Amino acid sequence: MKKVVIRKGIYRDSINLMQMSTALSKLPGVSQAAVVMATELNRRVLAEAGFAGSDISRAATDDMIVAVDARDAKSLDAALAEAEDLILSKGPGSAGEARLPGSLEEALQAVPDANMVLISVPGRFARREASHALSRGLNVFLFSSNVSLDEELELKEAARERGLLMMGPDCGTSIINHKVFGFGNAVRPGPIGIVSASGTGLQEVSTLVHKNGLGISQAIGTGSGDMSELVGGITMAEGLRRLEGDPETKAIVLISKPPSPKVAAKVLAMARDCKKPVVVNFLGADLTAQALGRARGARTLEDAARAACSAAGAQPPSAEAVPRELVASASLEWPKLAESQRYVRGLFAGGTLCYEAQVVLGPVVGDVYSNGPIRPELKVEGEAPSKKHACIDMGAEEFVEGRLHPMIDFALRKTRIAKEAADPETAVLLLDVELGYGSNPDPAGELSPSIRDAKAAAASRGRYLPVVASIVATEGDLQNLAKQEATLRDAGTLIAPSNASATRLAAMIASRGKGGAS
């Protein structure tokens, strides 16, 4: 059985082409294999030899042809799959065997014009791999954490010297050229650029921009340590510069937890001097006193998305604090609360969303305790039972040690939901749910039983337990947003359009309709 496959845009020298031919010819069941350039004569000779196909007539001279003659369909398919692997993974010197490259150098034999490396090796090996990648002229997305700030500084200075992007360490999300690296959502291309030291912050803003009808040009993750005093916002600055020069980008959002005054001043000065409109979200830091010029501050991620869309010329949607229909639904819930139920209990997979929730809740309900608090005196141990208003970051180290991340594994959150339900002081549960690349395939399916059980447990004690959630997602994400929403709603969850608005809704419920509309 004969088949040809045409590949465009693959650049291999003769040595590689020959080795691929040889390797394929040696596969079981293959009587003949050739990897050649698609010149007119080669196409003709192959066609005359019975390697037909409509592709072959449409191939251009600089395309590559893989032609295989095998004794049966199974061997043929195996050979073509092998060819695909060889094109992507094979380097010279390992003839006859399909073997993944064992190092960056070998990978570059196979794809010499690689331009990005995604590194997720253990922290103590990460610096070395990233450094090597930079020296080979490659941009780096470094997912690994447990890399010291000193090492981070060294990497970022090296990257800057070479004009390369160093995203990370501890960078969970980026969207480069409309492709998601790490965790992230399917958002449409558009005019908003993002530079973010927070992964879930980037996800929230990008999905909200998408929901507003616009899209993302580039979203550059800097890693959580970028805005530290030592590193000084190198990638944040680099990202902002590049977005300023990017024709696709019309407005820019910068996201970070509040940095030190020195780093803040530097970044705000750059934002002010930027030729394009910049929206700065330092997660709740009040920037009104700053001289920002055309740049502006945003207190919530939701505001940041709205302001960016507006700056890019779009008509922003109505700025309701909480959508009317949700207030209406909530107003049917809070009358059912028992007297003892007083507190908001937020259980978060995204650390930034946990932080933002505290920022939003604070002015409305007073002190909010957390294992990732906005003020040191509000710190509590994550595993300790909640007291008063609490927002717990379930993705923090103490929970994740030896386990899956809560965006993927819901076991700990489910256990905690049950605990909160059993606490007579819990007035409302607040949850974040992330869809998209890297996340659990069915978060709603995981959470709904727990939500039902929690409500049932509260009801059996004469209480009513409202549950509020926001879903960080777009309709393009593979978990099927509409179904996820429906599943959660069926279990009695109130779904708000953003983390900020979900938080306000929770505050409203806990305060029986008094607070939360700000």
Place this chain on the structure above:
Amino acid sequence: MTAVDPPRLEAVTVGEAANAILGGSRRGRVEGVYRGAVNVSLRGGLVSLVPEPSERGPININVALPDGRPMSSFGLQAGDKVRVYGTTLDVGGRLLVSTRSAGLYSPSMRFEPVLPLEELRRNLLAARRTGLAHGNLSGLGELLRAEGGQDTRGSLGLFASAAAPRIEALEESVRRGDAALTARAVSELTGLGPGLTPSSDDMLAGMALFMVLCSRSSHVSRPGFEALLRALGSGARGRTTALSEAYLKEASAGRGNEAVVSLCEALLTGREGAVVSRTRRLLGVGETSGTDTLLGVVIGGELCVEPAHRPGGHRP
């Protein structure tokens, strides 16, 4: 935009054709990026940026690269714009190549004194033998076997089997000096076979090169040669890869990479020892490129040493 200057490389050698192309072009684009080369097509033709220790050649620009960096590590991609500013090549805004202090690769095209016919024949045989013993025969190398020794024709690969009769047709058309037939025969071989420079193109280039150098050195000429050179000079357009087209054009003008030119010199003027060692050097080029080029050199050589105007098909 970042404020980083692109790296600047110094060219050590510029091939004669590359030099002319640079002189006459302002703009171009990157054609292909490989570990060992970045090929750039400019208004005047194609040039190949290669690392310093690579072969010198008419379209090559050999650049001094720091610490073994491959040519593919500058973030270049096919389609990137190229600009020429005087002696500097700006490749995609990511790499600058300066040819200001480069030496010119422009080897002689006349080698003297040319050996008597008998010794030429001996040298050609020695080259054939060496090719068979040490070459990579997966392209057209099997065709190095003397006639009659090719009863393995049935076991030749698809492309070598397709090439063999076409090569015979070409030889015949050259012997007859038939321009139209030669042009036809050349177009039936251009682009045929495996390799980034298809095997048959390497063979044609070797053939043309030897013929040009032989006729310039010894004033031996055959009417068929001119037809062949003309067919190669223009006939390749669109029928093969851009790189191969460039090599064929150069070969038809008597310009080739160092390994093949120095072999031609040894064949025309040198002792067997030199022929064997330079053949081995040529065989080391590329994957089958060197061996296929050698086949062409030998075929071209044998056409040169044949008595002129022999009708019929058999080689001596």
Place this chain on the structure above:
Amino acid sequence: MPKAKPRRGAPGIFGRDLKVVNIGIPTFADDLSAQGVTVVKVDWKPPAGGDSEMMRLLDKLGT
């Protein structure tokens, strides 16, 4: 003689055809492939044994 000087500044990765090398957890590469990105997976092994932390990282990500 042309007057213009060679361009300063490396244009960067925006708008380029992405070609990625993945070193570490394979699912990241699969997600990129699913988006049509050319990815090569490196079968990474720690340079000198000792992979308890790798186990932890893999546990964290469920692979």
